[in-house]
Amino acid sequence: DTSQASYRLNGSPYNMMKPRTQTPPVVFLKTHKTGSSTVQNLLFRMGERDRATFAFPHHSYQFSYPEKYATSLIGGRPWKCFLPPAIFGCWQLHGGVARGLKQVMPENAVYITILREPLRTFESVFSYYTSTVPSALSLFLESPDAFWDPKEPGNCLGRNPMSFDLGIDSQQWNTTWRTDLSLLEETFQLVMIAEHFDESLILLGSLLDLNMEELAYVRLNTRSLQDVTHLDDDTKDQISAWNTLDVLLYDFFLQIFLEKVEKYGLERLNSEVALLRATTNRIRRKCVARSGVYPEELEDLVRPWQTDTVTILGYQIQKNLTKPEQAFCTRLVLPELQYHAHLYFQQYGRDMRAVPTE
Template sequence: MQPILQAPQDMTTIIKNPRTQTPPVVFLKTHKTGSSTVQNLLFRMGERDRATFAFPHHSYQFSYPEKFRAKFVDELPDDSSQYDLLCSNMRLDVEQLKQVMPENAVYITILREPLRTFESVFSYYTSTVPSALSLFLESPDAFWDPKEPGNCLGRNPMSFDLGIDSQQWNTTWRTDLSLLEETFQLVMIAEHFDESLILLGSLLDLNMEELAYVRLNTRSLQDVTHLDDDTKDQISAWNTLDVLLYDFFLQIFLEKVEKYGLERLNSEVALLRATTNRIRRKCVARSGVYPEELEDLVRPWQTDTVTILGYQIQKNLTKPEQAFCTRLVLPELQYHAHLYFQQYGRDMRASSKHSPPRTVCVHPDMS
């Protein structure tokens, strides 16, 4: 079977001088935080650099919601090669990651304000809850059982992704946070996304064109729930670990901003936005496009509960421009499958290609 995109040769004008000094990268892709947009950026970087990806076996996730294990990684055709990039969905286990990735790997993740994170998680992964979000929050214990393996995103989803055991949190939280701080060179903050990209670019030596993006995996506005003050308080009370986690890393992020230099950062953010807007005008004909209007290649995967919007690229582009612009808007599942084919010379299993694995992280009555 042929890859879904043309081979890298069609990007020759884009990669005249590919970078060779980018360090290996581990990106912990958290749920509903803007992580798909960051992953796309890393996919593009890796493809340009001809990086070797650590991919799951014929799938899009590392056996989520199990914690990551080295054995989940598909072996490379050349046993002597090393992995350069790991950015598929997983639940964090640092020691297991160290068995796969080089010692000099840079660890990155992204967090989002917990109220909006939980609202988004709820809308994606709860299709048959017998109540609206506000009613669910009045008695969430009636739906959420921590002993059930399918409940991983039902409470403190970001903490869960980061491998934290919520049942032991009261006694281990200081140690957990310290270990996470030691592990991650950068924890991006979704509410300061462009600023986070500048820090990411500094860390990985990326230029403004490489940091340009469109927001992926966005919902239709009609699927976004308005949060009144009472609902916000209930979400905060239900997700206390995520609130603590976010506040902790927000403070670290602000310290990094101060160290980087606020004036310098603001100047580079302005340049990034100008570059991004220019590239978007060049590439994107329409944004916020409903799935039925999109061709298969650029149609995001749809859930049973929300509508995921996508992009149409401009017509009359040159071949290299079309290659670049397609990758800019390419949904994560299609891009993942394309890179997997490039690396292994074989397609992912047919059942994954058109029916991506659901994140089984809700109460059975909620799925």
């Protein structure tokens, strides 16, 4: 049964941690192919434990992709946890969106996003979304302007995908980049860096008052190794030249991240990273029977959504778990579509359906 009803989970999340104070309201801007699905799972688990109200788009996994976000998409109520785009959507920050979000989020809301080294980000984005461009990355990079039309909505991720997700106008970049970066720096209390993922989680935990068990994770939405393209030096140079905005964006926030690390204390951070890794490994051993499992070997509940161009791997959980342990472990490995559908049903008392026709 592949209906959404099959995504409803029995039982409450396994409470592996001591009681704690509730976290502040959170806005997580989910960027494409940066490790954001893994962060989203962590926030889903956090929000579910806190009985948070999620600002989900009605009857959908995404907010008006690839149009700009509008407050009317989620209504005017105050939200506890806002994670745009919920699934596979481009959400743009410019055009007054930061102000619009503050109309529906409490004043103490924490704004978070994540960036990844631009070369690997573009390679990953390209492998997922090649329906309108040649399947060979090298062929595309020889003459990208021949395949990429900035006016075509479906091409939104074909150049500077992280900049697009954050709402930077590539057509106005030369004149507005300082303003754009300043706005982003003012908006986000934390821009996580995928290449320093565990360190980013420690800073996230400090920001949201989370303990090590709550920060434990498995990497979600990962590709089969055969679908990852090796990048030689020439290809790297071509990708950098084609994605100059993302390079500038990443370098800017990497420097800010390193400054946060220095302020936090490198010795303290390294000690806590070691503790996080030990805790995560313990929980993975408890929960995960097999990792890197091909989709045909997985049941519907834990089978990741598959694209036409790459194979997305998943996890099998251990058997002989208690019901509370099974509830927690299932959530730990749960793909984003299934977790979204589960939380949507919990919140609205109904499955996600297509918008009713009149």
